[in-house]
Amino acid sequence: MEKKDKIYEGKAKIAKLEVDESPNTAQKYGIMSIPTIVLFKDGESVWQGVGVQQKQTIEAELNKVAS
Amino acid sequence: MSAQYKVVILGTGPAGLTAAIYLARASVVPIVFSGPQPGGQLSTTTEVGNYPGFVEDIQGPELMDRMRKQAERYGTKFIEEEITSVDFSKKPFSLKTSTQTVTADSVIIATGASAKWLGLDSEQKLRGKGVSACATCDGFFFKDKDVVVVGGGDTAMEEATFLTKFAKKVTIIARGSEGNLKASKFMEERAIKDSKISFIYSSEVIEVIGDNKVDSVKIKNNENGKEKVIKIDGLFIAIGHKPNTDFLGDQLELDKGYIKVKDNTKTSVPGIFTGGDVHDWRYRQAVTAAGFGCMAALDVERYLEGIF
Incomplete structure (x- = not known):
């Protein structure tokens, strides 16, 4: 994930949420499993990937929205 | 090349x-x-x-x-x-x-x-939305909720016992009849003794119901064929690997x-x-x-x- 931050610098921001400390935020986005990756565009959740995701999947989803 | x-x-x-x-x-x-x-x-x-x-x-x-x-x-x-x-x-x-x-x-x-899944379309649709195969990963999201564990082996007993740390009530749904589970005696008895855990024997889950999150499950008794729906928040599959x-x-x-x-x-x-x-x-x-x-x-x- 840290690597992605460099590649997509200026296009996407990568943030992590500690669910133990912020259960309400997790609930707000319907997260009931970890790890879950949520992709936001303009504040809206546009994609969710539950479980460990392949690099290619994440890149494909990122490329769809990051331009 | x-x-x-x-x-x-x-x-x-x-x-x-x-x-x-x-x-x-x-x-x-x-x-x-x-x-x-x-x-x-x-x-x-x-x-x-x-x-x-x-x-x-x-x-x-x-x-x-x-x-x-x-x-x-x-x-x-x-x-x-x-x-x-x-x-x-x-x-x-x-x-x-x-x-x-x-x-x-x-x-x-x-x-x-x-982990094995039941193989239901409805189960796959709600994966990560209340359906899980890993209590230690996802149990945290079910604080004070009602959950079901599917399975009759040691893994199911262990998952159920672990989930009592968070959930209000844990129901184990097992295909085997009472006294005929695959789990070891020790693990089964530990689950039976736990006041938060209850059992539904001789039954299997045939459908997971819910749109964006698990709402209930439909189960079928494999002895008399009777079906019923129970309201739950989470479904943990523990039927082996x-x-x-x-x-x-x-x-x-x-x-x-x-x-x-x-x-x-x-x-x-x-x-x-x-x-x-x-x-x-x-x-x-x-x-x-x-x-x-x-x-x-x-x-x-x-x-x-x-x-x-």
């Missing part, structure tokens, strides 16, 4: 990483494909209390991280991809990911096993899905070796997987030297 390697290892659980440590120390630089779940099954557990050498419990993910660093220290190269198909019919063997093909003189398959061998197609001999072995780590194709839960249906422990990984590495060394 695809990259050619001496040894390729599939899997980063204890078997794959131990094999990597041994080969790297023997100066045979192993290439390890991390697979879809780096660290394997231990990456989703919490305390590990039976791995020798750790006086205090160690967390599963930390143990796997340490093994990986140890393998890296001796020169192991990791590729963060998953092998999706193989061709073992000619040498060098070829292995494909979604982006590349590599060839190898020898291969160690240590792809482990994964299946070896990760689908990608092999018909390239290796399998037995009930597990890789068939002869002479400890050899498979039906000379030059292809295996270790861990992908062939071991019997012991399935971190330390036995590590042991099998070591054996596979030593056998690969001998194979590459032309000894067998």
Whole structure:
């Protein structure tokens, strides 16, 4: 994930949420499993990937929205 | 032209990483494909209390991280991809990911096993939305909620007991009748004694109901055929594991899905070796997987030297 931050610098921001400390935020986005990756565009959740995701999947989803 | 390697290892659980440590120390630089779940099954557990050498419990993910660093220290190269198909019919063997093909003189398959699912469309639709196969990973999200655990083995009893830390009520749905569960007596009795746990015997889940999250499950009694719907917030599937061998197609001999072995780590194709839960249906422990990984590495060394 840290690597992605460099590649997509200026296009996407990568943030992590500690669910133990912020259960309400997790609930707000319907997260009931970890790890879950949520992709936001303009504040809206546009994609969710539950479980460990392949690099290619994440890149494909990122490329769809990051331009 | 695809990259050619001496040894390729599939899997980063204890078997794959131990094999990597041994080969790297023997100066045979192993290439390890991390697979879809780096660290394997231990990456989703919490305390590990039976791995020798750790006086205090160690967390599963930390143990796997340490093994990986140890393998890296001796020169192991990791590729963060998953092998999706193989061709073992000619040498060098070829292995494909979604982006590349590599060839190898020898291969160690240590792809482990994964939790089994019921196989219902409704279950897959709600995965991560209340349906889970890992109480230790997701139990946290079910504080003061009602959850169901499906299964009658030791894993189901353990998951149910673990979930009582969070959930208000845990119901175990088992196919077996009362007193005829697959679980060991000790585990079953511990669950029965727990005031938060109740049992529904001789039944199976036939549908998971809910739009964006689990709302209820439809269950069917397999003795009288009666169906009923119970309201729940979470569904944990604990019906056992299946070896990760689908990608092999018909390239290796399998037995009930597990890789068939002869002479400890050899498979039906000379030059292809295996270790861990992908062939071991019997012991399935971190330390036995590590042991099998070591054996596979030593056998690969001998194979590459032309000894067998």
